[in-house]
Structures are given as C-alpha cells and as structure tokens.
Amino acid sequence: MAIIVNEEKGIFALETQNSLYQMQIGKFGHLFHMYYGEKMVPQDLSYLLFDGQANFTPYPYESNNRSDSLDFLPQEYPTSGTGDLRSVALDIENEDGTHVVDLRFKTFELMSGKYRLESLPSFFAKADEKVETLKIILFDKISNIEVELYYGVFEDRDVITRASRITNLGTASITIRKAQSLTLDFHTGQFDLIHFHGKWTMERQFERLPIRHSTHSFGSNHGVSSNRQNPGFIIADKNTTETSGACYGFNLVYSGNFTATAEQSSLELSRITLGLGDSTFSWRLVTGEAFGTPEAILSYSSQGFERISQNFHDVIRQNLSRSKFTNTSRPVLINNWEATYFDFTGEKLLDIAQSATEIGVDLLVMDDGWFANRFDDNRSLGDWYVNEEKLGMPLKDFVHKINDLGLKFGLWIEPEMVSEESELYRAHPEWALNFPHRKPLMGRNQLVLDMSKPEVIEYLFDCLTSIFDQANIEYVKWDMNRPITDWFSKDLVNGRQGELQHRYILGLYDLLERLTSRYPNVCFERCASGGARFDLGMLYYQPQIWTSDNTDAINRLKIQYGMSFFYPISSMGAHVAVSPSHSNGRITTLKTRALTAAVGTFGYELDLTKMTNDEKAEALDYTKAYKAYQKLIFSGDYYRLENPFDTECSSWQIVSKDKSESLLTFVATNVTGYPPAFYLKAKGLDKSALYLVEGQEYYGSVLMNIGIKLPKLTGVYPSVQYYIKKSKRAGKKQL
Numbered sequence: 168m169a170i171i172v173n174e175e176k177g178i179f180a181l182e183t184q185n186s187l188y189q190m191q192i193g194k195f196g197h198l199f200h201m202y203y204g205e206k207m208v209p210q211d212l213s214y215l216l217f218d219g220q221a222n223f224t225p226y227p228y229e230s231n232n233r234s235d236s237l238d239f240l241p242q243e244y245p246t247s248g249t250g251d252l253r254s255v256a257l258d259i260e261n262e263d264g265t266h267v268v269d270l271r272f273k274t275f276e277l278m279s280g281k282y283r284l285e286s287l288p289s290f291f292a293k294a295d296e297k298v299e300t301l302k303i304i305l306f307d308k309i310s311n312i313e314v315e316l317y318y319g320v321f322e323d324r325d326v327i328t329r330a331s332r333i334t335n336l337g338t339a340s341i342t343i344r345k346a347q348s349l350t351l352d353f354h355t356g357q358f359d360l361i362h363f364h365g366k367w368t369m370e371r372q373f374e375r376l377p378i379r380h381s382t383h384s385f386g387s388n389h390g391v392s393s394n395r396q397n398p399g400f401i402i403a404d405k406n407t408t409e410t411s412g413a414c415y416g417f418n419l420v421y422s423g424n425f426t427a428t429a430e431q432s433s434l435e436l437s438r439i440t441l442g443l444g445d446s447t448f449s450w451r452l453v454t455g456e457a458f459g460t461p462e463a464i465l466s467y468s469s470q471g472f473e474r475i476s477q478n479f480h481d482v483i484r485q486n487l488s489r490s491k492f493t494n495t496s497r498p499v500l501i502n503n504w505e506a507t508y509f510d511f512t513g514e515k516l517l518d519i520a521q522s523a524t525e526i527g528v529d530l531l532v533m534d535d536g537w538f539a540n541r542f543d544d545n546r547s548l549g550d551w552y553v554n555e556e557k558l559g560m561p562l563k564d565f566v567h568k569i570n571d572l573g574l575k576f577g578l579w580i581e582p583e584m585v586s587e588e589s590e591l592y593r594a595h596p597e598w599a600l601n602f603p604h605r606k607p608l609m610g611r612n613q614l615v616l617d618m619s620k621p622e623v624i625e626y627l628f629d630c631l632t633s634i635f636d637q638a639n640i641e642y643v644k645w646d647m648n649r650p651i652t653d654w655f656s657k658d659l660v661n662g663r664q665g666e667l668q669h670r671y672i673l674g675l676y677d678l679l680e681r682l683t684s685r686y687p688n689v690c691f692e693r694c695a696s697g698g699a700r701f702d703l704g705m706l707y708y709q710p711q712i713w714t715s716d717n718t719d720a721i722n723r724l725k726i727q728y729g730m731s732f733f734y735p736i737s738s739m740g741a742h743v744a745v746s747p748s749h750s751n752g753r754i755t756t757l758k759t760r761a762l763t764a765a766v767g768t769f770g771y772e773l774d775l776t777k778m779t780n781d782e783k784a785e786a787l788d789y790t791k792a793y794k795a796y797q798k799l800i801f802s803g804d805y806y807r808l809e810n811p812f813d814t815e816c817s818s819w820q821i822v823s824k825d826k827s828e829s830l831l832t833f834v835a836t837n838v839t840g841y842p843p844a845f846y847l848k849a850k851g852l853d854k855s856a857l858y859l860v861e862g863q864e865y866y867g868s869v870l871m872n873i874g875i876k877l878p879k880l881t882g883v884y885p886s887v888q889y890y891i892k893k894s895k896r897a898g899k900k901q902l
C-alpha cells in the first residue's frame with residue numbers, strides 16, 4: 168500500500184519507493200504537514216509540532232495555548248484569516264467582504280488508480296501501474312466551503328501529484344482570490360532555490376539562490392508560462408550537488424500565468440507555494456459551484472539534482488505526454504524559417520526539399536508566410552487560407568510534390584492570434600482581447616484572440632480542420648508569438664474579469680484536446696517565440712516543443728542544460744542552423760551544431776540548397792547517426808556531466824535503461840594552448856561490465872572513475888561524441 172492511514176491518530180502517510188510524505192490532523196481539526204523527504208518508517212511525528220514560547224501571535228479561539236498559533240505550525244493547505252500570516256494557498260473573499268476560510272478536517276477517501284481533473288491536463292496511470300489516490304476533504308462550517316485535496320501517489324516513479332477543488336456549499340456567493348495547487352512546509356532546514364529565468368532567445372538560465380528570512384516570489388504574468396521564468400523549480404539543501412544531497416523538484420501542469428514562492432519564517436520554518444498566477448486572478452463561485460486548481464507534481468531525491476531530473480523525465484514520458492509519438496521515433500525535419508523567413512515560393516521550398524532528401528531528412532515544415540497576404544509579420548494572422556499564388560499551386564498538390572520526393576509535410580500555424588490587418592479582424596474586432604475605450608497594446612503587430620469565447624474556439628476548430636483535411640499534413644507547428652496583456656472580455660460580467668486568464672487557458676486546452684484527438688497521427692510541435700510556453704500543460708497534448716529561437720550551438724548548451732532539469736530530451740526541439748549564426752553571428756563547425764542538436768528532436772533550419780556537396784555528405788552522416796541513436800536518446804537516462812555555467816565546456820550522457828549502451832557528448836567552449844590531458848568521467852554504467860569505446864575495451868568502473876581520455880581539442884568550439892556499448896565479452900577478467 169502506497170497510502171497508509173491511521174484513523175485513530177489522524178495520520179496520512181504517502182509512500183513512494185524512496186520518499187515519505189506525511190500529514191496529521193491537529194487537535195482542533197487543522198491538517199498539518201508533518202514531513203516530506205527520505206523514506207522512513209511512518210510513525211507519529213507530532214513531537215515536531217511547535218510548542219515553544221509564542222507571544223503576540225494569533226491563535227485559535229478554542230485554544231488556551233499560545234503556541235497553537237497557525238503561524239508557527241506547518242500547514243497542508245494554509246488559508247487566509249486563520250492566523251497563518253505567511254503566504255497562503257487559499258484566499259477567499261466572502262460576500263460580506265471578509266477574507267477568511269477556516270478549514271477543518273471532515274473526511275477522507277482512498278481510491279486505487281489516479282484521480283483525473285475536469286477540463287485540465289493531468290498525469291495518468293498506465294494499466295497495471297501501482298498508483299493510488301488519497302482525497303482529504305476539509306470544511307469551513309461557517310461559510311460551508313468545502314475543499315478537496317487530491318494526492319496521486321506514483322510509487323515506482325517516486326513522484327506525488329497534488330490538486331485541489333473548492334466547492335461553495337453555502338448560500339452566499341464567494342470570490343476566490345487565490346487558489347494554489349501546492350504548498351509545502353518544512354519544520355527545519357536551510358534551503359537554496361534553483362529556478363530557471365530567461366528571456367527570448369536565452370530561455371531556462373540556471374540560477375541558485377539561498378532562501379533566507381524573506382519571501383522569494385517568481386512567476387509569469389505573460390499569459391503563457393513564459394521565457395522569463397518556468398514553473399519547474401527545485402529547492403535543495405545548501406550542499407546538494409548534481410549527484411549528492413537532498414532536493415525537491417516541483418512543477419505545474421499548466422500553461423498560463425503562475426506564481427511560485429519560497430520563504431523562510433522568523434522561526435526558521437520554510438514554505439514553498441506553487442499555483443495559478445494570483446496578481447489579478449479571481450473566480451466567483453455561486454452556490455453549488457466548484458473550482459479546480461491545476462495539478463502540481465513533486466519529487467524528492469536524496470541523491471542530488473540528477474535523480475530529480477530522471478524522475479521527471481520518466482514520469483513525463485510515461486504518464487503525461489499522450490501523443491503516440493512521445494515514445495516512438497520522430498521525423499528528422501527541415502524547417503524553412505531561418506532558410507527563407509517570409510521570402511519563399513513553392514518552388515524554393517521544393518528545391519530545399521530536394522536537397523533535404525540528400526541528407527536523410529524525413530519531413531519538410533513550411534513555416535510562417537504560407538497564408539493570405541502574410542508577406543511579413545504585420546498582417547494576415549487569422550486568415551487561415553493558403554496563398555496559392557505564392558505556393559504556385561493548391562496546398563494538396565504542393566504536399567503531393569513533397570511526398571513524391573519521399574518527404575512528409577508539416578505546417579506552421581499561430582491560431583490564437585489575429586492581425587489588425589486581416590479579414591478576420593475586420594469581421595470580428597470583438598474577438599480580440601482589448602481594454603474598453605483604449606487602443607490595444609501591440610506585440611509583433613498582432614492581437615490575441617479571446618480564447619475564453621466558445622465561438623472563437625468553434626471558429627478555430629473549423630478553420631484548422633478544414634486546412635488539416637485539405638492535404639496530407641503529418642506535422643503541425645503551433646506557435647504563439649506575443650505576451651497577452653489586454654485582459655478584458657466582454658462576456659465576463661458581474662465581477663468576473665479576473666477569471667479571464669484561466670478561462671483563456673481552458674479554451675486553449677479544449678481546442679487542443681479536440682484537435683489532438685481528431686488527428687492522433689499528426690505530430691504536433693509547440694512553439695511560443697521559441698520556448699515561452701515550455702511546460703507540462705503543453706506536453707500533455709504535444710510531444711515536443713521548440714526550445715528556443717536561438718539556434719547558436721554554444722548558447723544552446725546553456726539553454727538545453729537548464730531545460731534538462733525538468734523536461735525530457737525527447738521534448739526539446741533542436742535544429743542545425745547556418746554558421747555564422749543568425750542569432751549572434753558566431754561561427755561554429757557543422758559537427759558541433761549537429762552534436763548539440765542531436766540532444767533533442769533533431770532537424771535542420773537553414774538553406775540546404777546552399778550547402779556544398781561535402782557539407783551534405785557530412786550532414787548525411789549526422790542524420791544517420793541521430794536516427795541510429797534516437798531510441799536511446801529518447802528513452803535513456805540523462806546525465807549532466809559538465810555544467811556550461813561553471814566550466815568552459817558542456818557535456819552530457821544518455822544511458823539506456825538496461826545500461827547496455829550509452830552516448831556521451833562533449834563540447835569545448837574555450838580552447839587553450841598547451842592543455843593538460845582531460846579525462847571525461849562517464850556515469851550510469853554497469854560497474855563490472857566491459858564496454859567498447861572506439862574499439863577499446865574498458866570496465867564500466869574505469870569509465871566512471873577515471874574516464875575517457877579526450878583527444879587534444881583545437882579550433883573553433885570543438886566537440887566529440889562517443890558511443891559506448893557493452894562488450895560481448897561482458898564480465899571477462901582483463902588481468
């Protein structure tokens with residue numbers, strides 16, 4: 168049993184393979200968080216509860232002991248108006264204007280399998296997998312508000328999911344001002360916060376900060392999970408490293424605004440929270456209505472960040488991303504964006520496709536610029552019909568020609584947007600988000616459609632299905648290229664504007680659900696000016712996301728390093744682009760660009776017609792190698808070897824689950840004169856097995872303790888890759 172309940176003592180213990188999560192009902196019915204961390208035998212931990220001196224703090228009326236203050240006690244779902252003055256999970260404004268909801272334990276329920284959420288993406292259990300659900304119901308007997316706390320325990324994957332649902336069972340309406348998916352309290356500990364900040368073309372930059380006596384708050388108010396921050400973050404003991412020490416990883420299955428906090432209180436209790444962005448959020452519940460939060464996911468590791476990442480990679484690949492492509496092979500593609508931008512014709516694309524066939528590519532993606540008058544980024548978004556003049560033929564015929572070359576075909580779309588200069592905007596200006604009586608804020612000269620409106624979703628569904636049904640489209644790149652700012656929807660009356668941001672995401676999820684289930688054989692790729700919507704919500708519907716508009720291999724080392732903490736390699740779009748790079752003018756070798764792009768869903772994004780025959784021959788080798796290794800890259804355990812933020816190189820390794828093969832890549836970001844020998848230590852191999860590396864046999868323990876001796880690396884950002892394979896002579900003594 169992964170969930171153990173002691174009803175008499177009011178203890179709930181959730182066990183995974185290596186962790187324990189424990190809660191306990193306090194003497195007045197509050198639900199306390201007692202422990203999360205290294206697996207222990209569950210026992211009554213009430214001795215941990217604060218019983219020291221507590222003057223000048225609020226405590227419950229029924230108590231005659233000041234140390235019962237909720238401000239000093241670890242809460243499972245802290246709420247406003249109860250004396251806990253730290254960041255709360257739930258803030259409710261009652262009809263009389265008060266902010267109070269005092270939740271006490273009511274009942275609980277155990278279920279086998281995993282709970283699911285209504286209208287929101289969430290993790291699922293596979294058949295025969297050991298997953299259990301605990302539902303705890305808390306209740307405020309004055310306002311009759313009920314809160315259900317859901318826990319999904321994925322025992323073998325070492326993760327726990329959480330979500331909550333708030334129901335108004337009272338007679339008056341209430342407004343939820345804040346409803347977080349997760350709060351986690353720690354009785355002790357000095358933690359560091361590791362979060363991933365960034366910007367357009369430099370997403371997911373690793374940053375580690377000490378959490379001391381203040382509140383760190385970060386999140387997104389871009390309407391998307393954003394390139395500035397990501398909902399995935401870690402807290403770790405001060406001394407935790409990649410391979411040792413305690414740490415906790417958290418993420419949210421959500422694609423819109425989010426808020427995360429990490430704080431340490433005056434009595435050294437630490438608290439983290441994660442959930443919906445709360446800066447302008449509100450949600451009105453009339454009698455009988457309920458509101459469900461998105462799902463949060465937690466994982467604990469006593470062996471550093473590496474294990475956290477591997478846990479997340481596995482659970483995302485196996486229990487979240489539903490596409491049939493998630494765990495199968497993906498096409499190697501050529502995308503024409505950096506090759507042509509808007510300046511292409513059907514003929515030019517066919518030339519590129521012809522060259523693509525010479526380097527082993529499987530699929531051509533026609534990027535932005537194929538529809539209506541879209542000759543630049545100032546117009547035509549919303550007018551989703553093919554510009555046959557530009558293409559020189561109907562889409563169907565064009566796709567036939569691509570297919571005749573032996574390539575599949577993919578199409579770029581940006582459905583959530585509308586240009587002012589478009590037929591759609593002229594017909595439906597009221598469909599664009601815009602503050603009343605004001606001119607809209609512009610972003611890339613485009614506006615955002617109000618995805619909370621069912622008629623917009625219907626329109627987009629009809630438009631997109633009519634395009635997708637027109638030709639043999641096997642791949643779709645779904646883009647989203649501006650932050651959402653003008654949050655006003657005419658439909659949301661009676662104080663409901665605060666619901667818009669979440670309703671937008673619900674509308675988007677509805678559309679994605681309908682399209683991905685109608686086209687299960689289409690491989691959908693997500694994009695938002697690169698990686699501005701790289702999150703678990705999107706990975707539920709789509710197996711891969713374009714990581715960054717930055718295609719410079721050396722900048723990509725840091726971006727992909729940061730990305731790897733939470734997101735599987737199989738989800739990261741990575742392409743070989745031209746040198747000098749369009750992103751920053753840097754010159755790199757084709758080899759380094761290819762090896763860097765091979766840690767992801769590999770493709771090309773340059774004008775292949777301009778490649779020399781020698782370059783094409785070299786590229787063909789990289790494509791072939793990628794195809795040979797793709798299964799290993801997608802399904803293996805990922806190890807970060809050298810951190811590009813601290814060293815003048817970057818290195819990573821992927822090891823198959825059965826440890827029979829591995830791929831190790833190294834890129835130098837600086838070269839010096841007269842370098843010492845460099846030994847690159849491998850990880851994750853079978854210690855006592857013999858492995859073959861470039862014809863030479865080594866024991867796994869030798870490769871892991873001493874390492875592979877790198878050749879002298881010279882020139883421009885040199886790189887090497889080693890394929891490591893268990894030798895057939897496995898186990899034979901060498902000496």
Ligand code: GLA
Nearest residue numbers: 504534535694695696697716
């Ligand atoms: C965004 C994407 C690019 C490309 C352009 C097209 O910037 O990230 O890959 O599709 O839009 O306008």
